[in-house]
Amino acid sequence: MADPIVFSGSPLDRADPRRRQPDWLHARLADEETRVLPVWRGNVLVRETDGAPRLAWATPEVCVEGGPEPVFLGIADDRAHFAADLSPLADPVDERGWQDVASFPELRAIAGQLSPGDAAIAAQARHVVDWHVRHAFCAACGSASRPKDGGWARLCADAACAAEHFPRTDPVVIMLVVDGDRCLLGRGSGWPHPFHSALAGFVEPGETLEEAVAREVEEEAGLQIERVRYLASQPWPFPASLMMGCTAQARTTEIEIDRDELDAADWFTRDEVRAALAGPTERLAVPPPMAIAHHLIRWFADGGDAE
Numbered sequence: 001m002a003d004p005i006v007f008s009g010s011p012l013d014r015a016d017p018r019r020r021q022p023d024w025l026h027a028r029l030a031d032e033e034t035r036v037l038p039v040w041r042g043n044v045l046v047r048e049t050d051g052a053p054r055l056a057w058a059t060p061e062v063c064v065e066g067g068p069e070p071v072f073l074g075i076a077d078d079r080a081h082f083a084a085d086l087s088p089l090a091d092p093v094d095e096r097g098w099q100d101v102a103s104f105p106e107l108r109a110i111a112g113q114l115s116p117g118d119a120a121i122a123a124q125a126r127h128v129v130d131w132h133v134r135h136a137f138c139a140a141c142g143s144a145s146r147p148k149d150g151g152w153a154r155l156c157a158d159a160a161c162a163a164e165h166f167p168r169t170d171p172v173v174i175m176l177v178v179d180g181d182r183c184l185l186g187r188g189s190g191w192p193h194p195f196h197s198a199l200a201g202f203v204e205p206g207e208t209l210e211e212a213v214a215r216e217v218e219e220e221a222g223l224q225i226e227r228v229r230y231l232a233s234q235p236w237p238f239p240a241s242l243m244m245g246c247t248a249q250a251r252t253t254e255i256e257i258d259r260d261e262l263d264a265a266d267w268f269t270r271d272e273v274r275a276a277l278a279g280p281t282e283r284l285a286v287p288p289p290m291a292i293a294h295h296l297i298r299w300f301a302d303g304g305d306a307e
């Protein structure tokens with residue numbers, strides 16, 4: 001992989017042992033040196049610096065009184081870093097006086113413009129804050145639950161249950177199927193022509209990555225494959241996926257698409273893919289560099305071979 005995968009490469013030391021030291025966490029949240037990243041309804045606070053978005057760090061007083069507990073993200077430059085969910089506020093930009101200074105743009109739209117480190121921190125913050133929003137109640141007994149370990153677990157408030165819950169990450173396989181000098185790309189339901197990407201799907205319970213790749217390709221495109229190889233992965237916090245990029249060799253080539261999943265799927269030659277990477281062609285447009293599919297497609301364009 002020549003370019004960094006967007007959302008990878010966080011500069012923070014996650015400092016796991018610190019998560020279980022409530023006194024240390026408490027002291028950090030009283031420390032003006034601590035950096036707090038505001039998150040509001042799924043997006044992080046950014047400011048424009050030299051024409052590019054950058055994370056806009058605040059101090060602990062930004063947290064909502066009596067609101068969600070800040071999540072400990074890690075340590076860098078000897079300073080603790082937290083994410084604070086400001087979602088209870090109707091308009092935090094206005095209430096915190098950030099007009100003309102910073103805003104909460106859609107993360108998916110700006111991630112490719114953030115520095116690699118900023119994008120990785122944004123992904124971590126969004127993913128774990130969103131998990132808390134969705135898991136206010138114990139999945140075992142239905143009682144309220146509360147955060148513990150700096151936000152890296154939740155504990156059921158019912159002492160008789162006391163179940164612990166941990167942030168979930170959902171594995172997704174995304175795969176480029178290769179047949180000699182051509183690769184398989186599909187157009188998802190409702191995508192505009194000529195946009196195509198690698199096929200993808202959630203790994204199911206009791207499946208290996210290799211089995212999930214083979215099942216998804218068979219379900220979506222009616223093809224048999226072999227030689228599944230892992231290439232690279234990408235955190236994808238929309239809301240909680242880990243994309244696992246794979247390649248596979250086609251064993252059959254007759255495409256039969258699942259119309260519920262795809263509007264189209266076809267074989268594209270290496271030359272067609274190379275042209276599309278330089279800009280959309282009449283037949284093919286490919287995902288932008290922030291998507292791991294782009295990296296899989298580039299791997300193939302650069303001569304990658306699934307043999």
Ligand SMILES: [Zn+2]
Binds near residue numbers: 139141
């Ligand atoms: Zn419970």
